[in-house]
Amino acid sequence: MVKHKNIKLLMLASLFGFLLVFPFSSANTALFGICGNGNLEYFNGEDCDDGNSINGDGCNVSCFIEAGFECTNIPYNISVCTPLCGNGTVNPGEQCDDGNAINTDSCTNSCQNAICGDGLIQASAEQCDDGNSINTDSCTNSCLTAACGDGYVQGTEQCDDGNAINTDSCTNSCLTATCGDGFVQGTEQCDDGNGINTDSCTNSCLTATCGDGYVQGTEQCDDGNAINTDSCTNACLNTTCGDGFVQGTEECDDGNAINTDSCTNSCLIATCGDGFVQGAEQCDDGNTINTDSCTNSCQNAICGDGLIQASAEQCDDGNSITEACAYGDASCTVCGSSCQQVPGTTTFCGDNILNGPEQCDDGNNIIEDCPYGDTPCNVCGPLCQEIAGTLHFCGDGTKDDLNGEQCDDGNTITEECAYGQTSCSVCGATCSSVSGATSFCGDHIVNGFEECDYDTNPGSNQPKNGDGCSSTCKKESGYTCFGTPNTCEFNCGNETVQSESPFFEQCDEGVPGYAGATAPFNGDACVVSVYGDSCNWCNTGCEQETVRGKYCGDGALDVGNKGAACAVSSQNTDCDSNICDPTTNTCTSAEECDDGNLDNADGCSSCNIDSGYTCVTIAGISSCATVCGDGVCALGSENCNSCNTDCGICHISPPTIAEEHDIGLFGSLLNGVRDTLISPILRIKIPGLDFSQPEPEVIEKVMLFDHGITTFEFGEDVFNIDIINKTEDLLPGEDYVIFKIY
Numbered sequence: 001m002v003k004h005k006n007i008k009l010l011m012l013a014s015l016f017g018f019l020l021v022f023p024f025s026s027a028n029t030a031l032f033g034i035c036g037n038g039n040l041e042y043f044n045g046e047d048c049d050d051g052n053s054i055n056g057d058g059c060n061v062s063c064f065i066e067a068g069f070e071c072t073n074i075p076y077n078i079s080v081c082t083p084l085c086g087n088g089t090v091n092p093g094e095q096c097d098d099g100n101a102i103n104t105d106s107c108t109n110s111c112q113n114a115i116c117g118d119g120l121i122q123a124s125a126e127q128c129d130d131g132n133s134i135n136t137d138s139c140t141n142s143c144l145t146a147a148c149g150d151g152y153v154q155g156t157e158q159c160d161d162g163n164a165i166n167t168d169s170c171t172n173s174c175l176t177a178t179c180g181d182g183f184v185q186g187t188e189q190c191d192d193g194n195g196i197n198t199d200s201c202t203n204s205c206l207t208a209t210c211g212d213g214y215v216q217g218t219e220q221c222d223d224g225n226a227i228n229t230d231s232c233t234n235a236c237l238n239t240t241c242g243d244g245f246v247q248g249t250e251e252c253d254d255g256n257a258i259n260t261d262s263c264t265n266s267c268l269i270a271t272c273g274d275g276f277v278q279g280a281e282q283c284d285d286g287n288t289i290n291t292d293s294c295t296n297s298c299q300n301a302i303c304g305d306g307l308i309q310a311s312a313e314q315c316d317d318g319n320s321i322t323e324a325c326a327y328g329d330a331s332c333t334v335c336g337s338s339c340q341q342v343p344g345t346t347t348f349c350g351d352n353i354l355n356g357p358e359q360c361d362d363g364n365n366i367i368e369d370c371p372y373g374d375t376p377c378n379v380c381g382p383l384c385q386e387i388a389g390t391l392h393f394c395g396d397g398t399k400d401d402l403n404g405e406q407c408d409d410g411n412t413i414t415e416e417c418a419y420g421q422t423s424c425s426v427c428g429a430t431c432s433s434v435s436g437a438t439s440f441c442g443d444h445i446v447n448g449f450e451e452c453d454y455d456t457n458p459g460s461n462q463p464k465n466g467d468g469c470s471s472t473c474k475k476e477s478g479y480t481c482f483g484t485p486n487t488c489e490f491n492c493g494n495e496t497v498q499s500e501s502p503f504f505e506q507c508d509e510g511v512p513g514y515a516g517a518t519a520p521f522n523g524d525a526c527v528v529s530v531y532g533d534s535c536n537w538c539n540t541g542c543e544q545e546t547v548r549g550k551y552c553g554d555g556a557l558d559v560g561n562k563g564a565a566c567a568v569s570s571q572n573t574d575c576d577s578n579i580c581d582p583t584t585n586t587c588t589s590a591e592e593c594d595d596g597n598l599d600n601a602d603g604c605s606s607c608n609i610d611s612g613y614t615c616v617t618i619a620g621i622s623s624c625a626t627v628c629g630d631g632v633c634a635l636g637s638e639n640c641n642s643c644n645t646d647c648g649i650c651h652i653s654p655p656t657i658a659e660e661h662d663i664g665l666f667g668s669l670l671n672g673v674r675d676t677l678i679s680p681i682l683r684i685k686i687p688g689l690d691f692s693q694p695e696p697e698v699i700e701k702v703m704l705f706d707h708g709i710t711t712f713e714f715g716e717d718v719f720n721i722d723i724i725n726k727t728e729d730l731l732p733g734e735d736y737v738i739f740k741i742y
Contacts, residue, residue, distance in 0.1 A: 330348070
């Protein structure tokens with residue numbers, strides 16, 4: 001059923017089968033059952049009807065009783081609804097009901113137990129109650145008025161650590177601990193709570209010291225840095241010239257009062273012109289006048305210093321040379337060697353004198369031509385520089401009619417006709433048209449790819465096979481082809497030695513099958529069986545070759561027919577050694593040693609062991625050495641120094657040549673040593689002689705070749721001296737040298 005509270009319309013209703021029409025008004029709405037009409041109608045489902053359409057007054061807009069209310073309900077009468085809370089009885093849904101309208105006691109007007117956070121201040125227990133759970137507003141969640149020290153940051157507080165300690169990060173005034181709050185916290189060295197930087201505690205809460213940037217106590221200044229070269233030193237003293245530190249406009253500061261060192265007493269770097277003579281200065285007059293007696297470079301004024309001294313000089317070009325005029329000038333005035341102005345000498349192109357930038361000067365400014373035939377030529381140009389002249393010559397590739405050329409093929413060679421041509425015209429060596437030389441197989445001249453060009457069929461101009469030169473001008477086997485016109489002959493193998501040109505045979509034993517030839521033939525080598533003997537044989541090219549048997553100096557020890565029977569009277573034929581031992585009538589060894597050479601005085605001479613030597617033969621070759629103490633002074637290996645038991649004692653003390661020019665003394669010493677010593681040894685100190693140098697040195701006529709044979713010349717006397725030992729660097733630039741003199 002639709003319920004309305006205010007309807008001012010005519011309505012129709014049906015009752016007992018007839019239609020009634022009434023005017024609509026609030027006085028008769030009970031007849032129609034509308035919620036809010038002030039008539040309780042149970043048959044329409046209403047629990048109450050308080051005659052309005054307001055919620056919250058006990059009877060809502062749908063005519064139902066609201067929770068927490070009770071209504072007096074008399075049918076077809078208006079309902080009166082009153083709240084249950086406050087009636088002194090705890091009804092369902094109520095926590096309490098003290099029957100009063102006081103919200104600040106233990107039971108609120110909504111019949112709920114009073115608690116912190118319900119928005120109602122309980123006077124007996126709470127300082128405040130803002131009905132929220134925010135601790136940082138003016139009322140905490142404990143219903144206490146917010147205050148510094150409650151542990152919550154509210155209002156103007158910077159912090160609140162809930163304790164009464166002033167030296168932690170939050171002071172008792174709920175301000176964040178900072179330098180200047182009067183309390184020493186954290187890394188602070190001090191905190192005097194004031195804003196004065198010049199007392200014992202700075203505004204940075206550091207104990208005042210020199211270098212903190214603030215002037216305290218006995219300090220003259222304090223710039224807060226460790227720089228000694230600004231206006232305040234690291235000792236907090238005002239900087240001054242002479243304190244040893246370079247500051248401000250100072251160029252230097254050596255901390256002393258000496259004006260003649262590198263730093264003046266004005267703390268300026270000593271310079272020429274400061275009025276004090278320092279270092280390499282010859283003078284210092286303290287001015288910038290270059291033409292007085294002391295120049296601006298602090299040197300005494302002289303001619304040639306490039307500065308004109310008005311009292312004595314007309315000029316000064318910085319040297320003592322009388323210059324020439326500039327190249328090309330006809331005349332000029334120059335500065336002479338005495339700083340006076342004098343005329344200068346002139347030089348120019350065309351004066352027939354080579355000077356300045358000139359490469360040549362032929363006395364004119366004309367470009368000459370090259371004479372015909374010059375290839376190439378240079379001429380002197382108008383600027384006295386060598387330039388190439390225009391060339392006109394046979395072979396320049398340009399036909400020159402004016403000079404009689406018939407042709408010019410770019411060279412001076414008379415070309416030949418192409419091989420195989422019998423005639424042609426070519427450009428000759430003198431640039432005239434001439435017949436070219438021909439070349440072909442059959443012209444009796446070897447050319448091109450020919451090995452020969454020989455024709456036994458005269459007039460045919462075509463060689464034939466079988467005559468030594470084939471039809472293609474190739475040499476046939478067994479022939480030698482030679483000469484112009486070309487001729488071929490059979491030679492090597494005909495048992496006739498043809499030593500003359502063109503055969504040049506050394507021998508000819510023939511070849512098998514040649515007319516009556518018998519062995520040995522060309523190419524049959526001979527064999528040597530006798531010691532010291534040799535034999536010759538002819539090779540296939542008719543060249544003689546020699547086969548040598550065993551011999552002294554071949555580096556292979558050969559005893560020959562040692563031990564063979566012989567007779568002294570025929571020992572030269574019986575024995576390879578040519579010696580027959582008369583006691584045994586047997587041949588001696590052909591060689592006692594063989595060191596692979598025929599040199600004498602090396603221990604093995606002519607394959608006989610030298611006196612004073614012992615030889616050992618390994619793999620056929622002998623190695624010989626001296627034996628000190630065998631009573632024999634071996635020449636070349638032993639001497640009075642190395643083996644005095646065999647060679648005797650040296651008879652002179654080491655002489656010293658005091659001066660390089662004492663050549664006569666040197667010669668006398670050599671003569672005396674050579675004449676008196678058995679095995680001459682001389683130890684000589686020559687000043688200035690250094691054998692460590694790579695090049696030989698020359699001391700007057702004494703020619704010294706490093707570590708080799710040295711020849712000393714003294715007038716007509718010549719001494720060959722072999723350097724056999726030396727000691728280097730006993731004195732700087734000197735050697736002691738041991739010589740063998742012979």
